[in-house]
Amino acid sequence: MAAVIKSKEGKMEINMQSCNTFAEMKDQLNAQLKSVGDFWLGGTVSIDTGYQVLSNKQLEEIQSILSRHGLNLQSNNSIVSKELTDSDNEISPFEQLPFYEDTMLICKSLRSGQRIVAEGNVVILGDVNPGAEIIAGGNIIIMGSLRGMVHAGAYGDDTALVSAYRLNPTQLRIGSHITRSPDGELIMIECPELARIRGGKVCIEKLKI
Amino acid sequence: MKSRVLVVTSGKGGVGKTTTTANLGTALAMMGKKVVLLDTDIGLRNLDVVMGLENRIVFDIVDVVNAKCKLKQALIRDKRFDGLCLLPAAQTKDKSAVTPHQMKNLTNELRSDYDYILVDCPAGIEQGFRNAIAGADNAIVVATPEVSSVRDADRIVGLLEAAGLNKSRLIINRLRSKMVKRGDMMNIEDIIDILSIDLLGVVPEDEVIVISTNRGEPAVMDNTSRAGAAYRRIARRITGEDVPMFTLDDTNNFLDRFKKLLKLAK
Numbered sequence: 117m118a119a120v121i122k123s124k125e126g127k128m129e130i131n132m133q134s135c136n137t138f139a140e141m142k143d144q145l146n147a148q149l150k151s152v153g154d155f156w157l158g159g160t161v162s163i164d165t166g167y168q169v170l171s172n173k174q175l176e177e178i179q180s181i182l183s184r185h186g187l188n189l190q191s192n193n194s195i196v197s198k199e200l201t202d203s204d205n206e207i208s209p210f211e212q213l214p215f216y217e218d219t220m221l222i223c224k225s226l227r228s229g230q231r232i233v234a235e236g237n238v239v240i241l242g243d244v245n246p247g248a249e250i251i252a253g254g255n256i257i258i259m260g261s262l263r264g265m266v267h268a269g270a271y272g273d274d275t276a277l278v279s280a281y282r283l284n285p286t287q288l289r290i291g292s293h294i295t296r297s298p299d300g301e302l303i304m305i306e307c308p309e310l311a312r313i314r315g316g317k318v319c320i321e322k323l324k325i
Numbered sequence: 326m327k328s329r330v331l332v333v334t335s336g337k338g339g340v341g342k343t344t345t346t347a348n349l350g351t352a353l354a355m356m357g358k359k360v361v362l363l364d365t366d367i368g369l370r371n372l373d374v375v376m377g378l379e380n381r382i383v384f385d386i387v388d389v390v391n392a393k394c395k396l397k398q399a400l401i402r403d404k405r406f407d408g409l410c411l412l413p414a415a416q417t418k419d420k421s422a423v424t425p426h427q428m429k430n431l432t433n434e435l436r437s438d439y440d441y442i443l444v445d446c447p448a449g450i451e452q453g454f455r456n457a458i459a460g461a462d463n464a465i466v467v468a469t470p471e472v473s474s475v476r477d478a479d480r481i482v483g484l485l486e487a488a489g490l491n492k493s494r495l496i497i498n499r500l501r502s503k504m505v506k507r508g509d510m511m512n513i514e515d516i517i518d519i520l521s522i523d524l525l526g527v528v529p530e531d532e533v534i535v536i537s538t539n540r541g542e543p544a545v546m547d548n549t550s551r552a553g554a555a556y557r558r559i560a561r562r563i564t565g566e567d568v569p570m571f572t573l574d575d576t577n578n579f580l581d582r583f584k585k586l587l588k589l590a591k
């Protein structure tokens with residue numbers, strides 16, 4: 117579906133809510149910018165990607181496309197979805213997921229010795245047992261118990277997120293950060309949890325959706 | 326009845342595969358079934374010792390697959406039970422002396438004469454394991470209540486699933502109920518939670534196993550052995566009988582049960 121370009125208070129706004137993948141977004145952006153020629157040269161642009169939140173790397177890619185057409189991205193925060201700009205703190209963390217094109221869906225448990233490597237997101241409908249590993253470029257969501265090792269944002273995305281119905285990993289990595297479960301007594305928390313980087317550290321919090 | 330090939334496997338060594346194969350085979354034979362035990366632990370054979378049949382070995386499994394002898398010549402009949410036979414492993418060869426394809430042919434040949442073909446698998450995940458599971462319909466996974474054993478069992482269950490064996494069942498061996506009660510040993514729920522396969526039975530730690538192993542008389546023949554009783558119950562479950570599980574039965578006194586009923590204890 118087409119991206120929509122319109123002028124708003126003298127600025128250009130591109131609505132890309134209808135794009136389903138990041139590749140589509142880039143294609144649309146290129147096509148649309150070509151069609152407007154140099155009318156807006158030197159101007160600033162804001163982009164509305166709806167629910168899809170872009171990673172820093174993806175933002176850079178958007179910026180470079182815009183630069184090629186002599187345009188500037190207004191600012192990073194113009195690329196967040198409408199829902200997020202409502203300055204509501206209680207928004208679901210899933211709405212802030214960095215956006216990855218591909219998601220690998222696995223409908224079984226991962227057992228010891230099994231390993232999944234994926235460019236984008238990984239969703240597991242099962243458990244991830246001790247001795248199993250997931251390496252994902254994007255986010256990792258586990259609809260069961262996480263007891264093994266996971267690495268989200270494995271290609272350098274510190275905004276990636278890990279969530280599990282029960283989060284007890286042997287080791288958890290996000291981007292360049294590594295944490296492990298505390299030695300000794302296991303504290304069992306009987307609710308779904310979420311791990312992400314906050315203030316340069318891996319933080320575990322209750323999952324509120 | 327349709328014959329069943331069951332492989333007894335574990336990943337980790339020394340957790341009780343051979344003990345389990347010998348006891349379940351004997352128990353099934355005691356129930357009147359026709360049973361053959363297959364030792365695939367080539368190079369480290371000891372199912373024959375546990376069965377007390379070592380001195381009768383003439384040919385072994387490698388001789389059979391290499392057509393050095395007929396299958397019937399290599400099978401050792403157990404003098405104590407009609408319908409119980411052992412095909413011993415070779416002691417002087419290694420695991421690559423047999424291929425998975427040959428194993429499959431061998432188990433298929435045995436199907437026509439036996440109700441149960443129990444395959445004693447070597448430890449590890451290499452060729453010996455692949456041989457042992459090649460002809461199997463189902464697997465019995467043996468684990469002890471230790472983190473390392475459960476970890477290896479989990480790996481094995483994954484490999485079995487990848488090989489198309491999806492209905493593995495679990496035997497927890499050497500459970501010490503006192504230690505579990507003290508919280509010093511993994512409990513049954515934790516193990517099943519991780520492995521998520523059906524529990525076939527729990528065998529307690531029992532000195533009689535050591536004594537009976539040395540004598541070459543499986544513990545199921547000893548009516549005083551608790552492990553033997555557990556194996557007899559497991560054998561009945563294998564034949565499809567619905568035998569209830571009691572696991573920590575010896576320490577589970579009336580008051581405990583009453584508390585459990587009232588959900589006071591966990």
Ligand SMILES: Nc1ncnc2c1ncn2[C@@H]1O[C@H](COP(=O)(O)OP(=O)(O)OP(=O)(O)O)[C@@H](O)[C@H]1O
Nearest residue numbers: 338339340341342343344448499529530531534535
């Ligand atoms: N329930 C039990 N109680 C006490 N001792 C046991 C029990 N089960 C097994 N054992 C002992 O543990 C030891 C190892 O058992 P076994 O040989 O059956 O293991 P295995 O898995 O076949 O080993 P391997 O991997 O070397 O083939 C033996 O000495 C046996 O007597």
Ligand SMILES: [Mg+2]
Nearest residue numbers: 342343366447
């Ligand atoms: Mg053995």
